[in-house]
Amino acid sequence: MDNMEKRHPDMELIFEGNKQWVERKRLEDPEFFERRAKGQSPKYLYIGCSDSRIPANEISGREPGEMFVHRNIANMVVHTDVNLLSVLQYAIEVLKVKHVIVVGHYGCGGVAAAMSDKQFGLIDNWLTNIKDVIRLHEEEFHSIEDEEARFRRLVELNVVEQVINLSKTSIIQNALRREDPPQLHGLVYDLREGILKDLNVQTDHIKQYDRIYGMQ
Numbered sequence: 001m002d003n004m005e006k007r008h009p010d011m012e013l014i015f016e017g018n019k020q021w022v023e024r025k026r027l028e029d030p031e032f033f034e035r036r037a038k039g040q041s042p043k044y045l046y047i048g049c050s051d052s053r054i055p056a057n058e059i060s061g062r063e064p065g066e067m068f069v070h071r072n073i074a075n076m077v078v079h080t081d082v083n084l085l086s087v088l089q090y091a092i093e094v095l096k097v098k099h100v101i102v103v104g105h106y107g108c109g110g111v112a113a114a115m116s117d118k119q120f121g122l123i124d125n126w127l128t129n130i131k132d133v134i135r136l137h138e139e140e141f142h143s144i145e146d147e148e149a150r151f152r153r154l155v156e157l158n159v160v161e162q163v164i165n166l167s168k169t170s171i172i173q174n175a176l177r178r179e180d181p182p183q184l185h186g187l188v189y190d191l192r193e194g195i196l197k198d199l200n201v202q203t204d205h206i207k208q209y210d211r212i213y214g215m216q
Contacts, residue, residue, distance in 0.1 A: 042095055044067045044101055045091040048071050054191075068087070068091045073126055074127075074130055075159065076130070101186075102163050102186050141154060164201075
């Protein structure tokens with residue numbers, strides 16, 4: 001490269017890191033890349049936050065090819081988000097994933113922003129979906145006096161509501177009619193401990209609203 005084409009040092013870190021990663025992988029498993037190039041058949045769809053501190057494969061101990069991933073601010077399932085719906089449909093109908101997992105995390109900046117009364121710009125429209133979670137659980141939310149505990153609980157409630165939102169989509173409702181339907185899960189990741197917590201989200205109660213959300 002001449003001086004005009006010289007990469008920025010930050011980008012050099014990316015390419016050098018890539019070379020080192022390739023070398024490590026080939027030492028560990030000479031056929032690693034050949035196998036991955038043949039296609040993917042993941043068992044899981046991971047819907048998580050865009051936070052850079054949470055690598056989906058690493059925190060779950062999964063190898064590349066085992067987990068299909070969609071990320072956005074605060075791990076939201078918004079029914080007008082064509083990006084999310086496209087990923088969900090592809091994962092369910094083409095890849096035939098067995099598990100759809102919504103993963104939130106304590107300390108989520110998006111959830112913290114939604115708890116405040118400040119304006120942040122365009123993202124305020126996205127954060128309204130989290131404010132709706134506060135509205136749905138207002139009594140419990142405001143009964144928690146400790147601010148940090150209230151913050152952590154909202155992270156959990158947000159995950160629960162996003163799993164419920166998943167269960168309302170036509171994609172999931174159609175998939176649930178299959179003989180081997182996908183399972184829905186809600187987890188929270190603790191940045192301080194590195195542990196995933198299962199919220200044991202139950203979506204059966206949504207059936208009582210079949211007259212509203214049900215589809216034939």
